[in-house]
Amino acid sequence: MLDYSEAPEVFNPKFELFEQRLSKSRYIAVLTGAGVSTMSGIPDFRGTGGIYTSKYEHMDVEKILNIDFFNTHPEIFYKWAADVWFKLENYKPNIVHETVARMGRLGVIHEVFTQNIDLLHQAAGFKEIYEVHGSPMHNYCTSCHKHYSYEQIAPIASQGKVPYCSCHGVIKPDIVFYGEMLNPHTLQKAEEIFGRRCDMCMVLGSSLNVSPANQFPYMAVQQGSTLVIVNAQETPLDDYATFRFNDLNQTCQALNKYLDKKEK
Numbered sequence: 001m002l003d004y005s006e007a008p009e010v011f012n013p014k015f016e017l018f019e020q021r022l023s024k025s026r027y028i029a030v031l032t033g034a035g036v037s038t039m040s041g042i043p044d045f046r047g048t049g050g051i052y053t054s055k056y057e058h059m060d061v062e063k064i065l066n067i068d069f070f071n072t073h074p075e076i077f078y079k080w081a082a083d084v085w086f087k088l089e090n091y092k093p094n095i096v097h098e099t100v101a102r103m104g105r106l107g108v109i110h111e112v113f114t115q116n117i118d119l120l121h122q123a124a125g126f127k128e129i130y131e132v133h134g135s136p137m138h139n140y141c142t143s144c145h146k147h148y149s150y151e152q153i154a155p156i157a158s159q160g161k162v163p164y165c166s167c168h169g170v171i172k173p174d175i176v177f178y179g180e181m182l183n184p185h186t187l188q189k190a191e192e193i194f195g196r197r198c199d200m201c202m203v204l205g206s207s208l209n210v211s212p213a214n215q216f217p218y219m220a221v222q223q224g225s226t227l228v229i230v231n232a233q234e235t236p237l238d239d240y241a242t243f244r245f246n247d248l249n250q251t252c253q254a255l256n257k258y259l260d261k262k263e264k
């Protein structure tokens with residue numbers, strides 16, 4: 001795991017101020033991104049240098065993940081996706097997933113939105129999550145719209161084969177491809193939570209480069225919410241952040257000590 005931790009004399013006083021603000025906040029919304037997944041060994045799907053921007057058999061991965069391309073060449077998508085998307089049992093939740101789940105149980109945070117599609121927040125025990133880019137839990141027939149679970153699809157897709165419906169239609173994971181709209185219900189919920197309700201917004205492991213999720217923290221700031229960003233790389237919203245930490249591991253360790261005190 002890469003270490004971006006800050007020196008204790010820099011980190012500790014900053015965290016202490018953050019802790020004070022945290023204990024006074026009434027409604028905390030969290031957004032998690034690829035940096036959380038990479039700590040579990042999952043490749044960054046969209047970031048610069050991530051596998052979305054790399055090549056697969058001389059094709060841009062972005063092209064493979066385009067909905068029009070999927071509709072004509074599902075076999076290429078499923079060959080590419082076999083190793084990561086359909087072998088999720090190979091990956092385990094990390095300290096960030098555990099800390100988010102614990103904060104949820106203790107009522108410290110209220111809503112969690114994720115840009116990740118790896119089901120690891122759920123694996124850590126946090127179920128009520130908004131998956132901005134969809135979820136491999138759900139899969140639909142492109143002809144008759146019949147639903148298939150991850151467990152039904154994974155044995156076929158993890159071998160790089162196209163899963164077909166009983167009607168012979170191609171089954172597509174309910175993940176947002178390029179050229180597809182985000183789930184309007186999720187977007188509406190984000191507008192309500194970030195744009196009106198929260199008084200603290202915590203960004204964990206997102207470089208805030210992918211729209212529209214990168215708009216959520218901005219909406220929060222616009223309505224007067226405190227912004228906290230924990231990310232190894234710079235983000236376009238750093239100047240708006242009241243608290244800015246580099247290292248997810250260091251920050252989550254400190255958060256757990258805060259939660260220990262709270263639980264006593």
Ligand SMILES: [Zn+2]
Pocket residue numbers: 141142143144145146165166167168169
């Ligand atoms: Zn069908």
